[in-house]
Amino acid sequence: MSGSALRILIIGGYGTFGARLAQLLCDDERFCLLIGGRSLAKAAAFVSSLGGKAGKEPVEFDRNGDVYKQLSALAPAMTVDASGPFQTMGGDTYRVPKACISLGIDYADLADSREFVRGIAALDAEARAAGVFVLSGLSSLPALSFAALDRLEQDFSRIDHVSSGIAPSPHADIGPNVMRAIASYAGKPVPIFRNGISTTGLGLIEWHRVTVAAPGCIPLKSNRFRLVDAPDLDLLPQRFEGLSSVFTGVATKPQSLQRLLAATAQLVRLKLLPSLLPFAPLMYRASKLFAFGEHRGGMFVHASGSDRAGQPLEASWHLVAEGDDGPFIPVTGLEVLIGKLANGNRPADGARSAAGEFPLEAFERCFERFAIHSGTRHVRPGEVNLPLYRRLLGSAWERLPRAIAATHDTAEGGHRLSGRARVERGTGFLASIIAAAVGFPKAQDDVAVRVCFTTKGRTEFWTRDFGGAEFGGVQLEGQGRDAHLLAEDFGPFRILMAVVPDGAKLRFIIRGWRFFGIPLPLVLAPGGDIYEEERESRFHFHVEIGGPLTGLIVRYAGWLEEEVS
Incomplete structure (x- = not known):
């Protein structure tokens, strides 16, 4: 470890959130992490489990003890309080940030206490005079x-x-x-x-x-x-x-x-x-x-x-x-702050809440390493009749491949598409009854397909024709508990699906189903591998419907392109 490494004391360093902050920083050799807590044994055990390039030291730190003396001995450049709970802190509530100010140590915390975050501004003049920043509430x-x-x-x-x-x-x-x-x-x-x-x-x-x-x-x-x-x-x-x-x-x-x-x-x-x-x-x-x-x-x-x-x-x-x-989310703001500090980009001196301290883009860059997804949705009166899939996907609409977006970017009147498909049918007794009741096509290796869907208000009416065998459905946006899901009605059944872009594909994932409005167990829901994709600039589809009680009901896959009038 270089002598110029930034010494960062993490109070509660082996706790729920302090440990995750340490995990985010441990691969950066610009830091020396002081993993603090009341139990030196627990701090040492955590440090021994923590890999990475950064220097790491287990230290005993009691927030209720002589904070000034402990900070003087450890001499960190920055103190992070990730211990909590800030709502029930007894005695001098701000003893840690006050001691940091007195010693010229920068300070940040994960406080979610309304009173604690509100009161931190009382230390502003002292922090400015000492040339340090004190940021409270650098959490979700x-x-x-x-x-x-x-x-x-x-x-x-x-x-x-x-x-x-x-x-x-x-x-x-x-x-x-x-x-x-x-x-x-x-x-x-x-x-x-x-x-x-x-x-x-x-x-x-x-x-x-x-x-x-x-x-x-x-x-x-x-x-x-x-x-x-x-x-x-x-x-x-x-x-x-x-x-x-x-x-x-x-x-x-x-x-x-x-x-x-x-x-x-x-x-x-x-x-x-x-x-x-x-x-x-x-x-x-x-x-x-x-x-x-x-x-x-x-x-x-x-x-x-x-x-x-x-x-x-x-x-x-x-x-x-x-x-x-998920538990990494509350500490990403601290990761942003410490990264900026290591690069010489200090926040302004003074004591304040961390609200608005960093833009959303800074958090999003931290999210990229995780399975964390975020985005925005807008509702304007003039946009209530936007195409169904635009409403469902929100800002993710922009990620759709062109062929899929063009297929679903329907105006009033809808689309007519035609192409070819291959159809497989299940052979089970229940599967055959359900397939016949819905009107699914018979098994064929190569059949002409025509799909028409018309838009009326916020609803799309679909008709699928496989070599003269037609079956239809109604698609609309789920409401209430089913909000943001695609609902498709087949007679008395309603299937609820999440619509998820996945590279060149748009996947449909079953999230629930209803019979005459009555919720049915998800484990029994019909489903399978259902997706649309763009291949060689052409729209392709793959629909597989089956269930644990029925086995395969139907599987059909093929391509479509818009009819030329």
Whole structure:
């Protein structure tokens, strides 16, 4: 390790988020990482498991001890507080940033405490005089949420309503300190801005239903986002003059755990319990016990108001993270900051919240190494009749190959296409009955195909003709819990699909089905490998329909091109 390596102390360095920050930085030999925590043994064990090129030292650090003495001995260039919870910090709340200022050490934290982030500005004059920066809340809320809002704001002349929320994967270990933070305000009054006035909501009780659907990937299941006491609730009314309402929420998954937390929050509201803080360890164990469902998480920011022409506008930014990648999201802002610092690009001196400190592009560059997808969606009154697939795909529409985009870029009146296909049919009894009922074509090696689809309002009517055998369907955008999914109706059945660009292909992934509106088990849903693709500038299709009870029902594949009138 070079003597010029930047010494970075990570308080909580072996915890849920501190460990992930260390993993992001450990391959950069410009850094010396001081992995700090109350247990030197745990710090040492984590350091021994951490590879990479950066220097690493396990250190004992107690945030509740003599902070000035500990920082003086370690002499970091920068301190990162990733320990939390900031909501329940006793004694001198700002003892760590104050000691950093006194010693000329730059400071940043992952605080999601509304009061902590709001109060950090009281240290501004001291930080400026010492020539250091003190940035608080460099996490999903408010740093990333404000970066997303800055992106959305470009299309607005006025923003009236803002809501945002985080939906962690049920398998993500959010850590006991995060659960303590949630428990601190569950069931208690939360100051909130609503209908243009300051009022109160109820933590973990009030909710908004949202479907997080990053353009171009499978949406998360529709979730209730329950009110949390986040810094954004203070910062947003300061940022946007005339703002009417704000909301920040968390969608704990699975829904059974969320209902349990909401029920216990009601006990606090009814004053049957003074607080859920004593139950935070139990709540944390419950989150581990209820860790089932899809290993996916996400986040959204939604704004509504008027566009530059004075017309109503809704815009939203969505993010979806797959598997274990989600918990890296809160520390990407710190990665951006530390990378800039190592390159000599320092933030301005002073103490402030990290809201708006970095643009969304900086976060997106960090996301590229992960299975993290994000994008924007816009709704204008004049665009409600945009082609169905444009509405579904949002900003991901631009990623479609030309042949696929041309096929689905339908105006009123629709398209007529023709080509050739090969058809296979299942031989099972149930498969034969279903194929005959729907009108699927018989098995043929080479058959003429004609597809006509017409658009009426927000609905597309499809007719497929295979050598004279016709079958039809109705395609439309799902609503409510099925928002951002493609719905196709075949008689009493409705199939719900995510529409996902994948290189030269557009894939259709089954996410649910209904019979006369009644949800049926997804495990029994008909499905298979369904996609469209561009090959040699021509539109090709591949549709495979089958199920665990039926086996293969039908498989047809071929090509189409627009008919010349």
